[in-house]
Amino acid sequence: MTQTAVTQRSERAVRKAAPGEAPAPHRSGRRRIALPYLLLFPALVLELLVHLLPMLMGIGMSFKELTQFFIRDWSAAPWAGLDNYGVSIDFDAPVGQALLKSFLTTCLFTLASVALCWLLGTAAAVFLQENFRGRGILRTLFLVPYALPVYAAVITWSFMFQRDNGLINHVLHDQLGIGDSPLFWLIGDNSFWALLVVSVWKGWPFAFLTVMAGLQNIPRDMYEAAALDGAGVWKQVRHITLPSLRQVNQVLVLVLFLWTFNDFNTPFVLFGKAAPEAADLISLHIYQSSFQTWNFGTGSAMSVLLLLFLLLVTGVYLLLTTRGRKSSDA
Amino acid sequence: MAAPRSFLWTRRIFLTLLTGFVLLPVYVMVSSSLKPLADVSGKFRWIPSGLTVRPYLDIWDTVPLADYFVNSLAVASAATVLSVAVAVFAAYALSRYDFRGKRVFAVTVLSTQMFPGILFLLPLFLLYVNIGNATGIALFGSREGLILTYLTFSLPFSVWMLTGYFDSIPRELDEAAKVDGCGPVGALLRVIVPAASPGIVAVAVYAFMTAWGEVLFASVMTNDTTRTLAVGLQGYATQNDVYWNQVMAASLVVSVPVVAGFLLLQRYLVTGLTAGAVK
Numbered sequence: 001m002t003q004t005a006v007t008q009r010s011e012r013a014v015r016k017a018a019p020g021e022a023p024a025p026h027r028s029g030r031r032r033i034a035l036p037y038l039l040l041f042p043a044l045v046l047e048l049l050v051h052l053l054p055m056l057m058g059i060g061m062s063f064k065e066l067t068q069f070f071i072r073d074w075s076a077a078p079w080a081g082l083d084n085y086g087v088s089i090d091f092d093a094p095v096g097q098a099l100l101k102s103f104l105t106t107c108l109f110t111l112a113s114v115a116l117c118w119l120l121g122t123a124a125a126v127f128l129q130e131n132f133r134g135r136g137i138l139r140t141l142f143l144v145p146y147a148l149p150v151y152a153a154v155i156t157w158s159f160m161f162q163r164d165n166g167l168i169n170h171v172l173h174d175q176l177g178i179g180d181s182p183l184f185w186l187i188g189d190n191s192f193w194a195l196l197v198v199s200v201w202k203g204w205p206f207a208f209l210t211v212m213a214g215l216q217n218i219p220r221d222m223y224e225a226a227a228l229d230g231a232g233v234w235k236q237v238r239h240i241t242l243p244s245l246r247q248v249n250q251v252l253v254l255v256l257f258l259w260t261f262n263d264f265n266t267p268f269v270l271f272g273k274a275a276p277e278a279a280d281l282i283s284l285h286i287y288q289s290s291f292q293t294w295n296f297g298t299g300s301a302m303s304v305l306l307l308l309f310l311l312l313v314t315g316v317y318l319l320l321t322t323r324g325r326k327s328s329d330a
Numbered sequence: 331m332a333a334p335r336s337f338l339w340t341r342r343i344f345l346t347l348l349t350g351f352v353l354l355p356v357y358v359m360v361s362s363s364l365k366p367l368a369d370v371s372g373k374f375r376w377i378p379s380g381l382t383v384r385p386y387l388d389i390w391d392t393v394p395l396a397d398y399f400v401n402s403l404a405v406a407s408a409a410t411v412l413s414v415a416v417a418v419f420a421a422y423a424l425s426r427y428d429f430r431g432k433r434v435f436a437v438t439v440l441s442t443q444m445f446p447g448i449l450f451l452l453p454l455f456l457l458y459v460n461i462g463n464a465t466g467i468a469l470f471g472s473r474e475g476l477i478l479t480y481l482t483f484s485l486p487f488s489v490w491m492l493t494g495y496f497d498s499i500p501r502e503l504d505e506a507a508k509v510d511g512c513g514p515v516g517a518l519l520r521v522i523v524p525a526a527s528p529g530i531v532a533v534a535v536y537a538f539m540t541a542w543g544e545v546l547f548a549s550v551m552t553n554d555t556t557r558t559l560a561v562g563l564q565g566y567a568t569q570n571d572v573y574w575n576q577v578m579a580a581s582l583v584v585s586v587p588v589v590a591g592f593l594l595l596q597r598y599l600v601t602g603l604t605a606g607a608v609k
Binding site for chain 1: 333334336337340341344345348349351352353354355356358359362370371372373374415416417419420422423424426427429432435438439442444445446447448449450451452453454456457459460478479481482485486489514539542543544545546549550559560563564574577578581582584585588589592593596599
């Protein structure tokens, strides 16, 4: 599309938006209409280059037999049709089986992590709603996990989870006497719990921050009216605070879900390039299988499948929540 | 509101436990960074057997931490400045103008944030390698490539938040600036930007933190000379001998700038979130 076409179309749009105004002189009018596009241009180019173009390439790559021999010129890679997808979802073969296992682990992990992050964040925000001594300090402290760089924080956790010289085993085994011998946390089945603890520690302050912002929009007199009617604090939390947070929660839960599901950094820093099977989250799984075998075609197919799943979940979620909102408004 | 005892006690217990959970790693980081090596190699000790600043001197020799620091600082600062500048212009367009494609743009930009990073990683890796081969512009492995990548990571959120922030600034201010002879861009730079400075600070903090803490792209798209802290810190942890006291000292050193900046400016971030995000 040419620049003039864009300008003319937008001119119409603007005219429609402001029918009462006298038409501006032609030259300055055109300049004013081109202006929003000029302002957006840098953002648009960057988004295209770093997000949209790679995404389209990724979809293209998923239909190609893109092995290490074609890295330098991926367009020369032979066409693979749906082979990469076939391999990814062939759950009887090792590759598909591992992907399915990783997917299910990620689902379970995400559910647990989002629920705990939401719970801690909401509880903390509600408890800090009223002013008391130390409130400001706690509010600042609670944001520390959010502010710490992921790698610094997660490396510290990995030190704490060390079998022989870590704090966790020292407390559990040496001080509380749990278990016959110190447990492994970063390999084997316990790694799931280690990862969950770190993920919640890192993630809940965002829920706290968001809920706190949401609480500021609840008018004070609602609480006062409820108190006059004899409702205690617990009742007020249940009948005023939580219902008022509904819209905030709908966004919050979606954002937490997407971040947790896509999280790469936490398992990568905690476990290194290959996570133990019990904590093999899907992003790290795709990364690991792609760079281990250098089969980017299959890796891309897996990424596209992941994207389709996330789109589907997000779509259904938005449909359900907005429908619920409409019926409650009516 | 007079809270009943049950509420006060639940609050006290909950907040105490939560504070403990939050601060535990901070305690481990600080105390272990001051311990002699014998302390961190053996059983964990709550109280160090002796205090030493040796780890803080040794971290610079074990890995080239200073180089990583400079790389991280250069990449994160450049990404922040560019991202904020681009976001300010885009948000101004979205807040003040009605034009065709506005909704499509807003939705597309926002939705890129939900896509898994792993989906971009492989194609972007190939794209940068191929651009390098075709034009000689080294994006792969260079600081520029990383800056370009990171500045788009914070962009969607920044645009979204600033649009909300600009919306809350009365249009009369723009009109007044225009009466005084400013063009639209003049009005933006002289009136809107100063009025929205808390929002802009919040967005800058967010952009800096995003770039400073990114791991995935840093570990694939850097080489020996451009390595950032995110990758560099793993240098201590994967060696045969893990100097945990040095790992903790280095973690603390790389955290201090961002945590201090964040805690100083968090007021703005909370205000910014309220104005822009919760709508």
